[in-house]
Amino acid sequence: MKHSETDSQDGLEWTYDASQEVGMTRREKLREYYEEYLYKPGLVAWSDWRTRIGYAIVGLYLLFAVIAQFNLYRPPEASQEMPMLQAFQEGSAILGSNTIGQDILSLMIHATPEMLIMIVSGAVFAIVIAVLVGTFAGFKGGRVDSALMFAADVGMSIPGLPLVLVLTSTLRPTNPAIIGIIITINYWAGLSRAIRAQTLSIRENSYVEASRVMGVSTPRIMFKDIIPNLMPYITVNFVNACRAVIFFSVGLYYLGFLPYTNANWGVVLNNAYTQGAILGGSYVWLMAPIVMIMLLSLGLILIAQGMDRVFNPRVRTRLAGESESVEGDAEEGEVDTFGGAM
Amino acid sequence: MRSEEPLLSLENVEVHFENQGGFLDLFDDAEIVRAVDGVSLDIYEEDVVALVGESGCGKTTLGKTAIGLQEPTGGSVKFRGTDVWEARRGNADIPFSEIRNSLQIIHQDPGSSLNPNRRVKSILQVPLEQTHPEMSTNQMLERIYSLLEHVGMTPATDYAERYPHQLSGGEKQRVALSRALLMNPDMILADEAISALDVSLRVEMMDLMLDLQEQFSTSFLFISHDLSNARYFTEHGDGRIGGMYLGELVEVGPPEQVTQNPRHPYTEVLRWATPNLNLDEQSKDMPMRKIDIPDPVDPPSGCRFHTRCPEAREACKQETPQPQTIENVDIDHWASCFREYDNHEYWQSQPLQD
């Protein structure tokens, strides 16, 4: 026996002889955090071709955002080019220009930052509310649960698009973050129901009861025992919420129910559609915003598909070269990537 | 018979579940499940008590009530003389957190007893953070490594870094036991803690629990459906076995008495159900008239076992037997059966037939 023990006032005193193994400096701790929360998840994410492509696509959009933000590419202005230039003809405007002579490529790039802000704020808003409501209702149970789920039922019963249309056309928001939040104003409702159901099944696990018996506080149980086990589900739905924001916002800009902004894919789409891209044969003008929307959406789907693996400790340990699982190779629980997608 | 004050005292505990109304449940009939009815039991310091019964007999509910996880609908649960639920509401001298820390649990299913997303080390830090918030991480790790070695998981530094899926079922249960012990509890509820393990691993786990019981001076409330495991555990821990049927304790006594000389017909049934390697001892005929346990929503009148009891007579339907100390035995052993009364009308009434 390497250890010895003596009784002290609290009944226990443990020493572990190999104490040099126990000692941990701040530097080592930082290193451990890096390994645990950055290196290994990254390793897992990168190991899957779907996520690799997904990240590459999303990275491209981030690059666009940076370019637009630092004006590394000229912003769109009227008459900067000849009107109605066809694509791939002029070196200065590769994707051609529109009826008022704006560079299409510039329109695409400069629409990106606002779009990304909108997407992230909308999705974060939807997910945070849904997770808080869903886990709290599921964990607390009883009347709190019934009340929250009644609210969710009402929220779910309000049709998203018409509500958003009413709100945007009266409030006329211009801040992209606020637009994002309005778009997901009732997105949380359906999602919180699904998260509650997941929480209920996680709550059945006896480690949650063990934490309660140890007197661990409710928020701590929620953040340590419940939410980490929901993470695959949450990330998948985060990505789905992102996609919902893209769909809705472009649609709203297309319909013209959001205050006109110079550079937005939806606005470009509308202009192209109504101002004769179809008749004038300038397909790139019409296709450019469509490709921008689809590619981002596709990238997000691909990330979502690989995301559940990042949070699966089995995959993590296997790729990090730690010892194999003991109880055979139980199937890795696949999350339904498309649950709750539109 | 012990003289000291009990550690935990259950008095006439009653747990009735109700399909309680939710926010909009105005129309539901309340259906009451009588999980535990009128159970009294004292558990002492460094005591070992085993509750034995079939599924649905309320033994888990009783266990959870004993450690303050389930509020009794009647009767009281007292920890060192303080009512647990009064303390919880803040009406007692002892702060509830002290009681909370003193009563811990080990669950049945190794698969769900540990959070799959945390390493062993971080799982075992939780109890230390609860009881010793002032302790440094290194001190905690020291204790964790030392305890892991003690439960036979060497090298401890290796095991501490593992995730639950990298442990076998037996190892998971050891971590669960360590987690409970790090709270330095006075009593641990072992709720079928060994039932999910392979038969050949059960003795090992019980030995470990008993070994650590001495070192940590804790009591065990051991719940099992297996009389031979209960006997092994309580005999070694110098404790008692309680037979439980449909929410009621029907017989309590020392292990040798209960297993070798069962007084209640239900304990006899449990004995019959326990496999015996001595084939000549194994009786073939079922000492029971029905196989399925009645619905606890509507338990039988009188003695609740009368619907299945081979010894049941008319009187058993009418009246509920009270605990009766077994005569001619100088140890604490009682059973709730009319056959323990010498002059009861039971002896005159008609045997029940199906």
Add this chain to the structure above:
Amino acid sequence: MVNYYIKRTGQMVVTLYAVVTIAFGLVRFLPGGPATALRAQLMQDDVPSEVIAQRIELYLSVNPDAPLLDQYISYMSNIFLNGSLGKSVFIQRQTPVTEILAEALPWTLFIVISSIILFHIMAVVIGALMAYWEGSLFDTVNSAIAIVFTSIPFYVLAIVLVWILGYEMSLFPVGNRYGDAIDPGLSVTYILDVIYHGALPIASMVITQYGVRALSFRGNSIQILGEDFVRVARLRGLSDSRIALWYVGRNAILPLYTGFLLSLGWLLGGTVILEEIFNYPGIGLKFIEALEVRDYPVIMGVFIMITVALVVGIYIADLTYGKIDPRIETGDQSEAF
């Protein structure tokens, strides 16, 4: 079980009530919202100020000068007791909103319900085949196609369809419910023409919506194929078709079922954009028209109508779910702390 129906019906009524209350809140409190906007509009039209409140009440069922509680009561009672949604201010002056909607709704329902039925059939058939040939080329290709289609917003596909099939190739009409030359009636030509006009909107919904559900049906099926009861069924010698239908299909379709009725509400909302693109005169187009001129009674009417459809859809889904899944939850009410 009867109790469950009563309870669920009660829940539906309460939900409806709550949703209409929210609609009232939107009408009354939204800054620059219906009541304010209408007042400004009427003042601009030089309507005498004493008449304005009356007019507003006529259109919106709310008298802005009355105490809030009275406004609320009159609004709610108009909807629930009189079945009235107010009157149109601009797009069809003075016409009751219910009348406008009643005329437009069947066309929208035609598009929506045909789409729902079609894309669910496609999802189940393709999903089942993908699961059956799991890992095959068919599976891979169809998964990829489904993912790509899913990442297209339905209205984007609609635009592309209108552009290519409508304008470029002139294969399909790009507006209206049926051709000008055709008399409405129960004739074959009329029905065919209606389908012809609805084909593109329906196609853009079906193509963008089936993929998600096909992939999820595939996932469910594969999971169920691994269940013990399927293995036991094989050992019992049941035929492949019986196992596919009653064991795999029947269980895999359960998660899709609730989505089936829920998508009704979602698609009804989606028609707002769809009908605008195809210039298809349903309630969505009315909604856009009304929104453009701020005809609030019509806006709120469509809003409430779609909401009701959604609430009823969820209600039917809940009630009938027990019929197809015998394990219907009786509700977990255990209280944690």
Add this chain to the structure above:
Amino acid sequence: MSTDYDDTSTDDDVEMTVTSLDAHDPIMQIHDARVTYDMDRGESRVLDDVHLELEREEIIGVVGESGSGKSMLASAMLDSVPDPGQLAGQIRYNPEDRDQIDLLSLSKEELRQVRWEDISMVFQGAMSSFNPVLSVKAHFKETLETHDHNVKEGMERARELLSDLYLQPDRVLNSYPHELSGGMRQRALLALSVVLEPDVLVMDEPTAALDLLMQRSILMLMEELQESYDLTMLFITHDLPLVASLADRMAIMYAFQLVEIGPTRALLDKAAHPYTRALLNSTPNLDAPLDEMQSIEGASPDPVNVPDGCSYHPRCPFAEEKCIESEPEYFLPETDHGVACFNWREAKERMSLNHLQARDDSGEQVRDTDDERGGEN
């Protein structure tokens, strides 16, 4: 591979010698059954050359720890090894009124007819063995229909079976699986598995999820069922004492092989393999002295990496060079009792069995002499 230690074993006719000789009429013969899986880490052998013959109308219990390959044996007997496992060897079925059937050479349709009608099976999870959206009755009906049985007569038999199993036939038939308790469901499954009146019933941990009282009740009912339907039963479990009361013969499985087989009484009282003896001593018994209970040290091997020679040697107290070098064949302590161990005599001499002491000493629990009764033939 016989050695000088052994005088009774034979190399050539192993399968014949380990069955009861007086009435040798096997209904099923399993020879050299082997199941392999190709895995990234190498070939995984989850059933390793198993010989087993089932006598007509006997109950045989197969005992093994989790992961010892015992479920694979059950699957192999119906030629239903889960994909992508490869089953090799011979599985033969000898019906009373027909010619011998070689299961592994049957067409899909022939196999479909043999399964459930001749050789039936009960799985561990009764909940997951029923389709949750079908009533219990529908399960019975479809089984009868698909095997072209008269449904009316079949349902009559089902009712009878259910009431024999202490169930209310109408209530159970009209229920959905989730409406029944675990014990009821398991009994309904038992009835479903014999409704076509098969000859052989293979049961894989049929009672594992139930409490002991229900397990014993079901075992008792199985015994009655066996008698009234002339069934041959193979009962697989990790719980040795449980099956001991039911089985005529028992086989012990370790690391994907059968290491000992014999009549139940011989196996309990004269266990010859060190593993069997350790297993017996690790099980709490109601009457055994408590101090002698001992767990088995170490863990059972991984299927990809089974030790050379005798697979038990890393855990065996009697292991010697030859146990590592060569794999022991069956030795025969008695004509119907076979053991795959070089040192079975030594094991019997040096490892005493707890449960026997209780019987002999009746109360006095201290006894350290060896158990002579086990050593004699």
